[in-house]
Amino acid sequence: MIRLQGVTKLYRSQAHPAVDDVSLDIEKGEFVFLVGSSGSGKSTLLRLMLKEERPTRGNIFVAGKDLNRLPSWKVPALRRTIGTVFQDFRLLPNKTVEQNIAFALEVIGRPRSEVATEVPRVIELVGLAGKEKRYPDELAGGEQQRVAVARAFVNRPALLLADEPTGNLDPTTSVGIMKLLDRINRTGTTVVMATHDANIVDQMRKRVVQLDHGQLVRDQARGVYGYLS
Amino acid sequence: MRLGFIAEEVAVGFRRNLTMTVAVIVTIAASLSLFGAGLLVRAQVSTMKDYWYDKVEVSIYLCSDTSDTPSCSGGAVTPAQRTQISDDLKAMSPLVQQVFYESQKQAYQRFIKQFKNSAIVQNVSPDALPESFRVKLSNPEKYDVIASAFTGRAGVEQVQDQRRLLDKFFKLLNGLQTIALAIAVAMLLVTVLLVVNTMRVAAHSRRREIGIMRLVGASNWYVRLPFVAEAAISAAIGAGIATGVLAALKHFGVDKRLAPEYQFTSFIGWDAVWSIVPLVFLVGVGISVLAAAATLRRHLRV
DSSP: OEEEEEEEEOOTTOSSOSEEEEEEEEOTTOEEEEEOSTTSSHHHHHHHHTTSSOOSEEEEEETTEEGGGOOGGGHHHHHHTEEEEETTOOOOTTSOHHHHHHHHHHTTTOOHHHHHHHHHHHHHHTTOTTOTTOOGGGSOHHHHHHHHHHHHHTTOOSEEEEESTTTTSOHHHHHHHHHHHHHHHHTTOEEEEEOOOHHHHHHHOOEEEEEETTEEEEEETTOOSSOOO | OOHHHHHHHHHHHHHHTHHHHHHHHHHHHHHHHHHHHHHHHHHHHHHHHHHHHTTOOEEEEEOOTTOOSGGGTTOSOOHHHHHHHHHHHHHTTTTEEEEEEEOHHHHHHHHHHHTTTSGGGGGOOGGGSOOEEEEEESSGGGHHHHHHHHTTOTTEEEEEEHHHHHHHHHHHHHHHHHHHHHHHHHHHHHHHHHHHHHHHHHHHHTHHHHHHHHHTTOOHHHHHHHHHHHHHHHHHHHHHHHHHHHHHIIIIIIIIIIHHHOTTSOOOOHHHHHHHHHHHHHHHHHHHHHHHHHHHHHHSOO
16 A cells, blocks of 8 residues: 655755655555654655655655656545545634535535535544534534544545544543544555554554654554553 | 536635725726727727728918918919919829819818818808819829929929828827827736735635645646636626726717717727727736636645
8 A cells, every 4th residue: 555665855954854764565454553752754754645745765655656756737636545634633614514524525526416425424434423514613622533534534545644633632532533543444444643642552552663763663563652661 | 527616616715805806806997998998099090091091182282362481472373383283293193193173162161061060160261271282192102202393383382291190190099009008018917916916815815725625635726726717707807897998988988979079080880899809808817817827826736
């Protein structure tokens, strides 16, 4: 699903690379935690996979496409195969729950009939049935993040990238979001989640990739957040 | 492509950005009106040229009792001089195509007819107007031949090329046209800047939506089309207003004011107005859309 070969990202204003010679393979259907302290390069890695950034060196393959060779007019097609969730939800405040989710389908030109069937289905999936007409500011943080997950997943992407999705949520609510991501993963969707929430990583027992100052320092199947002592 | 969805986005954009949109419409209407007016003046000049160049002639004014040029020192033209001039003109065929003789009385009648609405008629008596030969040339450019043959000759007061008089008038009209077009170009430049700024504000006010559209993989045109459509619609409304202004100019200005007063010449018809309208729309919408697309290219990069 994702292959990184010697990927380095050097920002112009910084002396040290944000991502330093990282090689990584993620198979289809995997659930991968990307851990590391703030500024370790987790977010940059996700942005590279979305082609929001170009690597300074190295190759990135996502869903069989070589991102270095992907012309810019094909970037939208790439992003349609990737769902994205952020710490700050990024919902549109002037649209209701169902309008926020429908927006993701409408702007890629999906027919009205598909929007009408897919949106209720995904609202059901994320457990927000009955709250379709609410506006984001009428929802709790965990519910807002469920809307964001629904929006990312409504197009049934093969890959879901989540950048600290529980960063703004309390532990109980976070567990709910993790259960949701796990359920999505079980449908066959590859999930890559950047986090520094140790509890969650320890509970889930999934593959853990750790970054430190941009370098890959650990890649462990069924890992925990810190080293096992 | 979901046209209904894009139409909704355009409607939202209009409401959100109403003051700027109104400003764009007014500027476009004003600049396109000037642009169209410039083109109408040009059409008028060409209509008048067609009309007049066909009719213009060289006038050889003969001396009367009141003439004071040196060639008229011998007083009014004598019948012998008049016959001689007439014969000489006829001898200059084929350059001289036709020669008419106009007596003082005929000149007076023509004058009265031409200025029948003017008070000047009361102050002019038949003997104040000179008798003349009106000469039609096969090639109007060869005016100099006639001028050098007859200027300063006894009994001839003045040789006048009507084309020169007209050319002065046409130059004035051309000057007006140039001024109108220059202002139109400046206004269109202002329009471009205004559209660029409006698009920047619009893109900024919808940055959340744009961010999400990019993230979920909306194609470039899906992101830009609502903005470009907004610019195109504003421009079309402006062009529509400009068309109204031009039609009013033709109806109230030309048909109701100028045409009844200056019956001796012809004026542009409605066909001239209608042939300019598509150009006005094309220029207005084209400039607005290009400015919008160029701005969005810079601000909405994937």
